Amino acid sequence: MKNIKSFFKLLFIYSLVLCLVFSASIKIDALNSNSNKSTKSDKIVKVDNNKQNKVQIEENVGKILDKYTGYTDNFEEKMNSQDFKDITDITAAMVSRYKMATVDEKKKFDGYIKKAIKKLKDNEELGIAYELERQYKILSNKEKYVNSNISLYSVKKYPELFENLPEGYLEKIEENYEVFKKFGDILDKYSDNKENYREKGFSLYSKDMLDNVRKGIEIYETAEHEEREDLDYYISNILYYLKSDYPHRYSYELEDRLIKLRDKERNRYNKFLSMRRDLKNISFLMLQQPVSTVINIIKDYNIR
Structure with a gap:
């Protein structure tokens, strides 16, 4: 009888120990689970914070770029x-406004420019x-x-840049270099020197391109015939580029003005060629006809 009581007593103690071990195991698992969840949560928060910081930095x-571009592009x-x-x-x-930036601002520009070019x-x-x-x-x-x-910095003088x-x-690139340089030089020639158009002519920023087009159209009739051809080439190509890639910067009004200026220039040049032919004919007649006859011919040509 004593043995039976001892057996049940031991069995009870063993069962109690098992319950305690099982209970402790559950608590440990729960703690581990919570710890894992907490770690994952911390990682997610960390990633989100990194993303948020990156967005904030950019x-x-x-904001810096807006400051130097007149807050027109947001x-x-x-x-x-x-x-x-x-x-x-x-x-x-960023490249067009790089000279304006402070040393710290340039460092911030550097990071974006390098990634963007890649x-x-x-x-x-x-x-x-x-x-x-x-x-x-x-x-x-x-x-x-x-x-x-x-x-x-041309292609020929500085090949390491290319x-x-x-x-x-x-x-x-060499062809574009010459186009930009010529265009800028023409604008500088007929402007008040408040803007360095030779430099601005190289800008690939859409706002600068539109400004260049406006200025080119403004001085178009002041320029010489050969210069007008260079102006026409740059303006028509840039308008096409803006219309295709940056339509908010494209202007039908500017294109219409260019077409009218182009037609006017064509008519003027054709008239010039016609007059030059007439003058050649008159010069030839002067060598063969009396002066009075030549005067009458000039009157017929209506040349004053």
């Missing part, structure tokens, strides 16, 4: 855009990416490129 860069809102046209315009705006290259936007990269190299390396005027370009791009 928005701050956008770059603070656009900075996180993944649209390649937005990326191109933001990068071009994205543009990856997306096969090579032409504009390499030109932005060329300009950025000049502006960001004062020790090597003491004069920060973009227009001074290394590793795909076949065919070097020739195209």
Whole structure:
């Protein structure tokens, strides 16, 4: 009987121990589960905070850019855009305003510009990416490129700025370089020197391009015939580019004015050629006819 009581007593104690162990195990599992959830939650919060910080940093860069571009583009809102046209315009705006920025602001621009150029290259936007990269190299390396005027650094004089370009791009960039330089020089020639159009002519920022077009149309009739051809080439190409990629900057009114100026120039030039032919004919007649006859012929030509 004693043995039976002892057996049940031991069994009771064993059962109690098992219950305690099982209960402790459940609590430990619960704690581990909560700990894992807490760790995951902390990781998610950390990732979210990193994203938020990144967005905040980019928005701050956008504020700086807005300050230098006249608050016309709301770059603070656009900075996180993944649209390649937005990326191109933001990068071009940063490059065009790089000289104005403080040392700290330039560092903030640097981070965005480098990433943006890589994205543009990856997306096969090579032409504009390499030109932005060329300009950025000049502006960001004062020790090597003491004069920060973009227009001074041609393909022939500074081939290192055009290394590793795909076949065919070097020739195209050289051609564009000459177009931009000529256009800027013409605008400077007929302007009041308040703006450096030779430099602004190289800007790929859509707002600057539109300003250049407006100025080109403004001085169109003042320019010489050969200069008008260069103005026409730049203006018509830029208007097409704006219409295609940045329609909010495109102006039908400006295109209409260009067409009218072009027609007027064509008529004027045709009249000039016609008059030159007439004068040649008169000169030839003067050698063979009496003066009185030549005078009558001039009257018939209605040349005054």
